[in-house]
Amino acid sequence: MVRGTVLRRHAGGYLVYSDELKASLQCPLRARLKKEGIAIFTGDHVELEEVEFNDSSERGTAVIAARLDRRNLLTQPHIANVDQVFILQSIHQPEWNGLLCDRYLVHLQLALPEVRTFICINKCDLATDEEISALRNIYESIDYRVFFVSAKQDVGIEQLRDFLIGRTSVLTGPSGVGKSSVLNALNPALSLKVDVNEELLVGRHTTTYSELYKMGFGDKAGWVCDTPGFSLGELKHPEPAQVAWQFPELAVFAGECKYGDCLHLVENDCKVLANMGQIPQERYESYQAIVAEAQQEAQLQKQTSQKVETGSVKLVGGRAGKGTLVPRLTNRHRAVSRRKDKQQQLNEVEGEESDELWLNEDGDDASIKTEL
Ligand SMILES: Nc1nc2c(ncn2[C@@H]2O[C@H](COP(=O)(O)OP(=O)(O)OP(=O)(O)O)[C@@H](O)[C@H]2O)c(=O)[nH]1
Ligand SMILES: [Mg+2]
Ligand SMILES: [Zn+2]
Known part of the structure; x- marks a missing residue:
């Protein structure tokens, strides 16, 4: 049985890297797994069947037959088997925001208590020494490890690289702070798409899906996940x-x-x-x-729960307090809508996939963009 690691979703399936085959494989999910509602995310370890190579021994296709046990799962952004997280923020453009950084820290520490969280502050080429030492004083005095880097000027990148060896790391943070740029600086061969507008006040969500990249070779190898910037507004x-x-x-x-x-x-x-x-x-x-x-x-x-308990209404859509209150339906109607609900849940888990595989080379179809 061949094993692999999911690098990302890819037009109706997944792009999986198999270390033992040293190959990237485009893989749909076995219909049985879909029916069982087994969700697959970037970072998942999977078992593959029906491996076939294309024109080279480095690319091919296979089918995901099983998902192996996970060490952990981060749900915002969605990534499995995480060893460490880097919260990336910029010191300017967009402007440093301590509350935002602390909200990320709280969110990630609660989501993955056993995983170490680091702070990485980018765009230091735009900051004064005083601004940098002020932030260093705050976070290092309370024992957070802080990396001050400039992707643009290749400053601090080497120290960051040392921390990635042998681990699976996630780079997360708001849009526009330079997550993809830092990854490009770590490994220029990646050439990830970055926003071309340098004077950013807010990000433009240039990265639209989470993807794992291999950094370094042999015993210097590590995996890093680039993620789309996300808003903390929707978090629990x-x-x-x-x-x-x-x-x-x-x-x-x-x-x-x-x-x-x-x-x-x-x-x-x-x-x-x-x-x-x-x-x-x-x-x-x-x-x-x-x-x-x-x-x-x-x-x-x-x-909300008081309102729902007292009236013949129920809450539909959105999180608590944010949905719409609608009258309860009769039993006959409720039975139908439950079935629909179940189907909808399954679709959500599977991400409303198209059966058509590999719509285009980048897997850049609209359904993937809106979903992540
Ligand atoms: N001055 C300066 N600009 C930088 C630096 N790193 C990135 N930028 C610029 O910041 C902008 C955003 O960079 P991206 O790498 O696209 O940011 P991102 O965090 O990946 O954004 P999303 O993909 O939207 O989440 C680009 O215009 C980069 O050129 C840096 O170290 N210094
Ligand atoms: Mg990006
Ligand atoms: Zn007290």
């Missing part, structure tokens, strides 16, 4: 009480706070508030903002 908020544990500099004091349910915002004698001198102010402000968002979300959910 944490429980308010979870947030402090995601700020290591707060967590040390939160653990000693005498109030069990303290959110460390106002209470007299709160251990965190008593030690504010040891917490970077910007980080505490991020903490306050993230807790406030989480509280709002919790409130909204409570109101």
Whole structure:
């Protein structure tokens, strides 16, 4: 049985790299797996059958017959078997945003608690030494490893490369910060598409799907995933009480706070508030903002569930509080819509795939673009 790693979705199927064959293979999914609702994502390890080579021994086709066990799965962006994550932000163009960086940290730490998260700050060619040391002071004082790089001027890229060896890494962050540019700097042979407009205020979502790339060779090899920039607006908020544990500099004091349910915002004698001198102010402000968002979300959910319980209505579409309330249907109608629902769920898992394989060489069909 041949094994492989999914590099990305590709027009109705997947592009899979097999280390043992040293070949990239275009692979549809066995119909049985589709029926069972087995979802396949970038980074998944799979078993292949029916391997056939095209004109060379490096390219061919096969069929995905099984998905192997996953070590983990990140769901925003969707990538399986992750060893480490780099949160990429730019210092200018788009402007540094500490709250955004901290929201990414909280999201990723909660999503993959066993995985190490690094911060990578790009476009340092546009920043002063003072701006760089201010950020270094904040994050290194609380033991985050921060890489300051310039993809444009090839600064700091070598140190980053050393950290990629032997691991599967994910580069994530907002659109326009230079994720694809950093990957190109790490390996110029990749020639990934980057936005041509240098004066970015916001990104343009140049990368539209997550794809794994191999970096280096032999015992220097590692895998890095380029991802599309995504908005944090659609993410699930944490429980308010979870947030402090995601700020290591707060967590040390939160653990000693005498109030069990303290959110460390106002209470007299709160251990965190008593030690504010040891917490970077910007980080505490991020903490306050993230807790406030989480509280709002919790409130909204409570109101929604009360409404749904009291009336003959149900919530359709969107996340809690954001969908539409519609009257409940009769049993007869409900039975039909449940079947439809199931079919729709299956389609969602499988990504509304077209049966037509390899629509074009890049797999750049519209359904893939909108989906990722
Ligand atoms: N000055 C400067 N510009 C950079 C640097 N790195 C990237 N850029 C520019 O920033 C813009 C966005 O870069 P991309 O690599 O496309 O950004 P991305 O994060 O992949 O964006 P999405 O694919 O949209 O998520 C491009 O115009 C790059 O030329 C850098 O180190 N310095
Ligand atoms: Mg990109
Ligand atoms: Zn407290």
